[in-house]
Amino acid sequence: MTKITRRVPNKTAYFLSVIILTLYFNMLSFGFAVNQNVRDNNAATTEPKSQAQLPLIPPVVWGSADEWKLQMRADQRLRVERRDNFDLDKRKADNDDLAIVRTRVNFDLTYRSLWRVYLEVADARQIGARSELMQEAYWHLHQLFFEAKLREDSPWSLRVGRQAMPLGDQRLVDYGSWSNLLRLFDGVRLRYKTNEVETNFFVVQPDVYQRRHKPALTTDDPHPLRHTYFYGIYSTFSCWRPQTLELYLMGLSDREKVRSFPNAVKSETGRFGTSSRYTAGARLYGPLWQRSGTGKLGYEIESAYQWGNVADDDLHAAMLHADVHYTWDKPWKPKLKIEGNIATGDRKFGDGQTNTFSPLFGSTHSPYGIMDFVRLQNLRELALILSLEPTKKLKLQVEAHHYWLDSRTDSWYNGPGLRDKTGQSGRDLGEELSLVATYKLSERVTLEGGIAHFFPDNYPRKHGKPDGANFAYLQYVINF
Ligand SMILES: [Ca+2]
Numbered sequence: 462m463t464k465i466t467r468r469v470p471n472k473t474a475y476f477l478s479v480i481i482l483t484l485y486f487n488m489l490s491f492g493f494a495v496n497q498n499v500r501d502n503n504a505a506t507t508e509p510k511s512q513a514q515l516p517l518i519p520p521v522v523w524g525s526a527d528e529w530k531l532q533m534r535a536d537q538r539l540r541v542e543r544r545d546n547f548d549l550d551k552r553k554a555d556n557d558d559l560a561i562v563r564t565r566v567n568f569d570l571t572y573r574s575l576w577r578v579y580l581e582v583a584d585a586r587q588i589g590a591r592s593e594l595m596q597e598a599y600w601h602l603h604q605l606f607f608e609a610k611l612r613e614d615s616p617w618s619l620r621v622g623r624q625a626m627p628l629g630d631q632r633l634v635d636y637g638s639w640s641n642l643l644r645l646f647d648g649v650r651l652r653y654k655t656n657e658v659e660t661n662f663f664v665v666q667p668d669v670y671q672r673r674h675k676p677a678l679t680t681d682d683p684h685p686l687r688h689t690y691f692y693g694i695y696s697t698f699s700c701w702r703p704q705t706l707e708l709y710l711m712g713l714s715d716r717e718k719v720r721s722f723p724n725a726v727k728s729e730t731g732r733f734g735t736s737s738r739y740t741a742g743a744r745l746y747g748p749l750w751q752r753s754g755t756g757k758l759g760y761e762i763e764s765a766y767q768w769g770n771v772a773d774d775d776l777h778a779a780m781l782h783a784d785v786h787y788t789w790d791k792p793w794k795p796k797l798k799i800e801g802n803i804a805t806g807d808r809k810f811g812d813g814q815t816n817t818f819s820p821l822f823g824s825t826h827s828p829y830g831i832m833d834f835v836r837l838q839n840l841r842e843l844a845l846i847l848s849l850e851p852t853k854k855l856k857l858q859v860e861a862h863h864y865w866l867d868s869r870t871d872s873w874y875n876g877p878g879l880r881d882k883t884g885q886s887g888r889d890l891g892e893e894l895s896l897v898a899t900y901k902l903s904e905r906v907t908l909e910g911g912i913a914h915f916f917p918d919n920y921p922r923k924h925g926k927p928d929g930a931n932f933a934y935l936q937y938v939i940n941f
């Protein structure tokens with residue numbers, strides 16, 4: 462089993478096939494018939510990523526043919542959390558009670574469907590935490606972009622400025638909703654969008670919230686990470702409905718050789734340098750079988766390969782996600798999903814090559830459990846997820862996850878942050894069990910609560926961390 466999962470695919474073949482497929486499908490889909498696009502939402506948390514419901518304040522419309530429109534919206538999320546023994550060591554006191562609150566206000570000005578200016582300000586605070594959570598940025602400019610089309614019926618649009626850019630299932634590029642501080646980018650995105658295909662070409666700089674206010678690290682308003690560029694092409698093909706295919710090719714280059722903060726680029730042996738990380742991948746999902754009155758069987762599979770360099774180390778890494786899920790056409794709409802994730806870790810320390818997969822700007826919360834003890838990096842995971850909808854307003858989700866390291870000698874990313882370079886602690890990290898309930902109180906207000914427990918296995922035990930951790934939270938989201 463070890464040998465099979467550690468093998469990384471042939472770089473050149475993978476790279477070429479993704480490029481050829483991307484170009485081929487782009488050409489194919491420039492002229493298919495019209496249909497609508499239906500997406501599955503797999504996330505446990507139901508906090509809306511877009512604000513689809515009726516705004517509290519109606520839009521202001523003017524012009525001879527009502528061609529100008531200004532819409533204002535706002536939302537607020539407050540979450541109270543209890544974290545017990547996240548260091549997995551009862552002898553050390555690290556329990557914490559805290560609250561985080563985030564408020565956003567945005568103004569969306571459009572001229573027909575030709576031009577658009579979007580301005581959003583946000584405020585993020587933490588209340589009562591004993592530890593520095595890096596979750597604060599008082600009122601700041603959140604998004605500001607200008608969008609333009611040449612003609613109203615053109616599939617092409619150009620967006621310039623600071624923007625959210627979630628891609629695909631957000632496994633590698635998310636916007637987020639769990640964290641107080643959301644993922645933003647500064648730059649240019651060219652989009653081609655019809656009902657059959659959406660392709661995004663982008664060149665952006667990732668924004669960071671961290672700053673060093675000596676001697677402490679802290680967070681404040683987002684700013685682009687110097688000398689770091691993220692660029693690529695991401696395509697979604699809906700022309701074979703009900704199956705959907707996504708293909709992507711993305712590059713992340715850090716040209717700063719001697720950054721001291723946030724993270725310097727270093728080889729395994731500690732030599733400073735620059736890095737280029739290229740990611741090519743594919744994602745396929747849809748129904749496999751469906752019968753009205755009985756149920757629906759569906760699947761999703763995603764794989765990505767990374768290559769390039771980290772200082773003077775060569776980079777070869779990969780990830781694989783696969784799941785199957787079944788939804789019964791019964792009261793409470795029971796849905797059962799089994800899923801697996803693998804992201805490679807470094808095989809050998811100091812060998813001039815790194816195999817640690819990077820989840821880039823991907824989602825950490827909810828795809829891999831709600832306590833965020835792991836991310837898609839040096840990870841093997843199996844999960845069983847059951848969701849129920851007892852009423853139209855109430856949704857329940859029970860999850861069981863088992864986590865292993867992919868490489869015994871690479872780090873446990875997230876969690877207590879342990880590493881055993883000898884590999885003698887094995888790879889068995891532990892299990893997480895959780896229950897999340899969401900309740901739609903009204904059109905504007907959603908309540909959500911969750912509890913979870915982490916059961917440590919051999920790996921943390923061998924590091925003197927044998928005790929379980931608990932997590933509980935309660936939150937509201939209000940949309941105006
Ligand atoms: Ca403790």
Ligand SMILES: [Ca+2]
Pocket residue numbers: 729807808809810811812813814815816
């Ligand atoms: Ca290595």
